[in-house]
Amino acid sequence: xxxxxxxxxxxxxxxxxxxxxxxxxxxxxxxxxxxxxxxxxxxxxxxxxxxxxxxxxxxxxxxxxxxxxxxxxxxxxxxxxxxxxxxxxxxxxxxxxxxxxxxxxxxxxxxxxxxxxxxxxxxxxxxxxxxxxxxxxxxxxxxxxxxxxxxxxxxxxxxxxxxxxxxxxxxxxxxxxxxxxxxxxxxxxxxxxxxxxxxxxxxxxxxxxxxxxxxxxxxxxxxxxxxxxxxxxxxxxxxxxxxxxxxxxxxxxxxxxxxxxxxxxxxxxxxxxxxxxxxxxxxxxxxxxxxxxxxxxxxxxxxxxxxxxxxxxxxxxxxxxxxxxxxxxxxxxxxxxxxxxxxxxxxxxxxxxxxxxxxxxxxxxxxxxxxxxxxxxxxxxxxxxxxxxxxxxxxxxxxxxxxxxxxxxxxxxxxxxxxxxxxxxxxxxxxxxxxxxxxxxxxxxxxxxxxxxxxxxxxxxxxxxxxxxxxxxxxxxxxxxxxxxxxxxxxxxxxxxxxxxxxxxxxxxxxxxxxxxxxxxxxxxxxxxxxxxxxxxxxxxxxxxxxxxxxxxxxxxxxxxxxxxxxxxxxxxxxxxxxxxxxxxxxxxxxxxxxxxxxxxxxxxxxxxxxxxxxxxxxxxxxxxxxxxxxxxxxxxxxxxxxxxxxxxxxxxxxxxxxxxxxxxxxxxxxxxxxxxxxxxxxxxxxxxxxxxxxxxxxxxxxxxxxxxxxxxxxxxxxxxxxxxxxxxxxxxxxxxxxxxxxxxxxxxxxxxxxxxxxxxxxxxxxxxxxxxxxxxxxxxxxxxxxxxxxxxxxx
Amino acid sequence: xxxxxxxxxxxxxxxxxxxxxxxxxxxxxxxxxxxxxxxxxxxxxxxxxxxxxxxxxxxxxxxxxxxxxxxxxxxxxxxxxxxxxxxxxxxxxxxxxxxxxxxxxxxxxxxxxxxxxxxxxxxxxxxxxxxxxxxxxxxxxxxxxxxxxxxxxxxxxxxxxxxxxxxxxxxxxxxxxxxxxxxxxxxx
Numbered sequence: 001x002x003x004x005x006x007x008x009x010x011x012x013x014x015x016x017x018x019x020x021x022x023x024x025x026x027x028x029x030x031x032x033x034x035x036x037x038x039x040x041x042x043x044x045x046x047x048x049x050x051x052x053x054x055x056x057x058x059x060x061x062x063x064x065x066x067x068x069x070x071x072x073x074x075x076x077x078x079x080x081x082x083x084x085x086x087x088x089x090x091x092x093x094x095x096x097x098x099x100x101x102x103x104x105x106x107x108x109x110x111x112x113x114x115x116x117x118x119x120x121x122x123x124x125x126x127x128x129x130x131x132x133x134x135x136x137x138x139x140x141x142x143x144x145x146x147x148x149x150x151x152x153x154x155x156x157x158x159x160x161x162x163x164x165x166x167x168x169x170x171x172x173x174x175x176x177x178x179x180x181x182x183x184x185x186x187x188x189x190x191x192x193x194x195x196x197x198x199x200x201x202x203x204x205x206x207x208x209x210x211x212x213x214x215x216x217x218x219x220x221x222x223x224x225x226x227x228x229x230x231x232x233x234x235x236x237x238x239x240x241x242x243x244x245x246x247x248x249x250x251x252x253x254x255x256x257x258x259x260x261x262x263x264x265x266x267x268x269x270x271x272x273x274x275x276x277x278x279x280x281x282x283x284x285x286x287x288x289x290x291x292x293x294x295x296x297x298x299x300x301x302x303x304x305x306x307x308x309x310x311x312x313x314x315x316x317x318x319x320x321x322x323x324x325x326x327x328x329x330x331x332x333x334x335x336x337x338x339x340x341x342x343x344x345x346x347x348x349x350x351x352x353x354x355x356x357x358x359x360x361x362x363x364x365x366x367x368x369x370x371x372x373x374x375x376x377x378x379x380x381x382x383x384x385x386x387x388x389x390x391x392x393x394x395x396x397x398x399x400x401x402x403x404x405x406x407x408x409x410x411x412x413x414x415x416x417x418x419x420x421x422x423x424x425x426x427x428x429x430x431x432x433x434x435x436x437x438x439x440x441x442x443x444x445x446x447x448x449x450x451x452x453x454x455x456x457x458x459x460x461x462x463x464x465x466x467x468x469x470x471x472x473x474x475x476x477x478x479x480x481x482x483x484x485x486x487x488x489x490x491x492x493x494x495x496x497x498x499x500x501x502x503x504x505x506x507x508x509x510x511x512x513x514x515x516x517x518x519x520x521x522x523x524x525x526x527x528x529x530x531x532x533x534x535x536x537x538x539x540x541x542x543x544x545x546x547x548x549x550x551x552x553x554x555x556x557x558x559x560x561x562x563x564x565x566x567x568x569x570x571x572x573x574x575x576x577x578x579x580x581x582x583x584x585x586x587x588x589x590x591x592x593x594x595x596x597x598x599x600x601x602x603x604x605x606x607x608x609x610x611x612x613x614x615x616x617x618x619x620x621x622x623x624x625x626x627x628x629x630x631x632x633x634x635x636x637x638x639x640x641x642x643x644x645x646x647x648x649x650x651x652x653x654x655x656x657x658x659x660x661x662x663x664x665x666x667x668x669x670x671x672x673x674x675x676x677x678x679x680x681x682x683x684x685x686x687x688x689x690x691x692x693x694x695x696x697x698x699x700x701x702x703x704x705x706x707x708x709x710x711x712x713x714x715x716x717x718x719x720x721x722x723x724x725x726x727x728x729x730x731x732x733x734x735x736x737x738x739x740x741x742x743x744x745x746x747x748x749x750x751x752x753x754x755x756x757x758x759x760x761x762x763x764x765x766x767x768x769x770x771x772x773x774x775x776x777x778x779x780x781x782x783x784x785x786x787x788x789x790x791x792x793x794x795x796x
Numbered sequence: 797x798x799x800x801x802x803x804x805x806x807x808x809x810x811x812x813x814x815x816x817x818x819x820x821x822x823x824x825x826x827x828x829x830x831x832x833x834x835x836x837x838x839x840x841x842x843x844x845x846x847x848x849x850x851x852x853x854x855x856x857x858x859x860x861x862x863x864x865x866x867x868x869x870x871x872x873x874x875x876x877x878x879x880x881x882x883x884x885x886x887x888x889x890x891x892x893x894x895x896x897x898x899x900x901x902x903x904x905x906x907x908x909x910x911x912x913x914x915x916x917x918x919x920x921x922x923x924x925x926x927x928x929x930x931x932x933x934x935x936x937x938x939x940x941x942x943x944x945x946x947x948x949x950x951x952x953x954x955x956x957x958x959x960x961x962x963x964x965x966x967x968x969x970x971x972x973x974x975x976x977x978x979x980x981x982x983x984x
Contacts, residue, residue: 236842422839
């Protein structure tokens with residue numbers, strides 16, 4: 001989230017799209033209702049009429065996978081009717097920038113496309129630059145190559161009529177949504193977007209998010225109280241686990257994992273440190289060398305020296321895409337001997353789970369760490385297989401739950417909050433920290449005797465006390481970082497061993513260590529700020545700066561320097577995030593996004609500090625699938641692309657097991673319910689929750705039920721090209737077919753929490769989903785696939 | 797897990813749990829009648845389900861959790877919890893929880909109980925063998941040789957249920973082991 005939960009109360013228009021907060025983030029709805037009590041409008045855009053829709057002022061039905069058509073139409077509406085926050089757009093976004101003359105878009109394909117590799121050469125998408133290497137601009141926004149005009153032309157095709165033919169939305173509801181959203185182009189009005197996996201889980205998921213962000217930039221809503229673009233994350237610490245980079249492509253704090261051609265640290269810095277010729281751009285990532293060196297010092301301690309490139313060679317270098325879908329493909333080809341599952345259940349939660357499960361049969365060993373016996377940990381006795389045929393050695397390790405250990409987690413609003421240990425884990429269960437600690441200690445011992453390239457393991461700095469398990473306090477201190485020798489930084493003297501006060505003090509010379517620069521400031525000499533419980537709210541804006549700690553440097557609203565005009569005056573003086581005090585010459589309110597003077601003064605910096613050029617990107621040249629979001633159909637779709645001749649995202653290769661032949665006529669989509677959680681182990685084992693929602697079900701429309709001769713509660717078989725499952729039919733008027741290009745398209749919806757193991761069992765929805773992912777992130781397209789539905793259970 | 801450790805943790809965690817940086821104690825919910833929590837120890841926690849980050853109060857007695865409820869002081873939830881958060885008590889007190897290390901031998905139909913010591917030794921040995929067998933020191937790409945120092949024999953998945961500090965340790969471990977295939981729920 002650019003903003004945070006409490007901040008939603010400040011919105012004038014709340015747009016929930018690809019999310020269902022009333023169901024899946026119930027307590028967040030407190031702030032939606034608080035805003036509504038003050039007159040805000042809630043807009044729910046969703047394929048299904050959800051719990052959130054039932055509370056909304058406006059509901060617009062949207063066919064799964066057509067967000068870009070919907071949002072593209074809104075962009076068109078804003079530009080055509082000049083309903084943008086012009087001062088914001090000119091000063092803070094790249095709308096005025098000129099793009100290369102070679103840039104082109106033709107029938108669904110941007111310039112630079114190579115159909116064989118499914119890749120774009122992005123050279124023609126670059127800005128035009130002047131003799132000083134600065135992007136050329138036209139502040140009148142009239143130049144035909146300006147981002148503004150290119151955008152205007154691109155989205156002129158997205159007329160309301162055409163959009164609604166694609167999305168299946170009733171045109172009247174669509175126009176009401178357009179008017180409500182557009183009303184926030186006024187400087188003192190603001191809309192927020194609450195989105196979740198309904199947005200991201202598409203082959204064009206990243207562009208879905210981009211289309212929302214573009215609207216928010218055009219309306220001047222980023223950086224504002226009650227504004228921003230807010231991902232409602234689904235797991236208690238999925239924000240933190242992302243910040244801490246348990247992912248193939250990043251290191252802690254979103255540093256890049258080195259690639260094979262980063263032959264040394266200097267080459268790595270050269271490749272991954274963004275450059276700008278604009279002295280007005282903070283270009284925050286120019287600090288990459290400081291953060292990376294500090295991480296290497298945290299990993300390998302005294303062994304990491306300037307002479308040995310701070311042990312840069314110890315880090316594995318990637319030479320490909322190792323993301324989840326690719327990883328599971330490799331598993332299916334016998335590419336791994338062993339796997340470690342930490343509190344995860346891939347044969348319920350992954351795409352095309354039958355393929356993942358049979359891939360697991362190839363493993364020599366599997367370690368599953370969990371509170372429960374999950375489906376994945378007993379894959380060797382799943383229905384339809386004989387354990388005799390599976391040669392995997394499996395370890396199921398009993399883990400501690402959240403109240404049986406100590407540590408911090410980061411919520412969706414980036415607040416890192418501390419959890420305390422209340423009791424010991426049951427029986428012989430142990431914390432995840434204990435388990436990892438034991439592994440590395442034993443491996444250090446083994447590798448001290450012999451083994452391939454033992455240095456990264458033997459030299460690994462692992463100093464977390466002599467207790468039974470690692471001292472989490474020491475780990476938290478290391479994550480923040482400390483000085484490794486006596487130094488003077490920014491005129492301040494620091495002693496060896498002292499905690500680094502914030503990332504502004506991190507150095508590239510080895511004099512600081514930090515396990516995660518983004519969390520540098522969370523645990524300073526003042527103490528562990530993640531434990532704070534101060535409830536003071538002097539501005540009345542609900543920042544709660546003394547409650548826990550939030551990244552970065554306790555800033556509660558990101559890009560908050562865009563919430564003021566060039567003189568530092570809040571666009572909305574009644575709900576200021578920050579404001580410039582002319583007398584003290586200081587910012588007041590939230591922690592400002594960099595302390596520089598307002599934009600009208602010398603020595604200022606542009607507000608979008610994480611972007612090399614410093615301006616919000618309406619036009620983004622770095623994406624795999626185009627600089628402007630364009631509508632494509634999901635990989636499986638019952639209709640042809642009505643916008644262009646390009647059916648699916650051209651930057652995604654078509655995988656096997658996709659069937660658009662008509663054999664599977666209905667659009668399938670998956671979702672969560674309030675009473676269950678993710679792959680189900682944490683809820684399908686609790687009697688109270690099982691009693692509330694005991695069975696797998698599939699929601700179908702009344703029309704489809706009539707056509708199929710189904711009534712509520714009947715057993716049905718749902719099938720796709722990947723497999724089939726059984727579920728109870730839930731016949732409901734909340735699900736309605738879409739009218740798309742003159743034809744009626746039925747949809748069915750189902751929760752994805754169920755599996756064959758545990759207290760409550762049921763068909764796994766991800767048996768049906770396809771292993772095809774977003775062009776940029778490779779997140780699977782869970783939210784739109786084709787399926788069929790038949791009365792009765794599976795006929796074998 | 798020895799007796800001494802139990803005593804040590806019982807003492808330290810419960811006192812640490814109630815004292816904040818500000819020195820202010822995390823009080824039990826303001827509407828709790830004194831009697832209801834008499835003799836109970838309290839600590840605070842944050843809900844492990846979705847990412848709203850609601851605060852909770854945990855009441856314990858004799859090393860057992862006897863009650864979990866919303867933290868009325870918490871600025872996000874102000875004491876409210878949803879159906880899942882309200883059920884956290886059943887995560888802590890649940891006969892379906894794993895309490896022993898379990899091992900399944902190749903081709904076997906069943907689990908066997910094992911000691912941590914045995915399992916840890918065995919896992920470390922397997923991880924080492926896998927790493928040593930599958931370590932890619934150098935790779936040839938487009939006719940050039942590059943040092944990649946990568947362990948392609950194993951993959952690690954999962955972390956969204958772990959604390960930040962645990963995620964850090966897990967990532968540090970994985971990278972030291974040379975694992976490139978590190979992924980988790982955030983991707984999917």
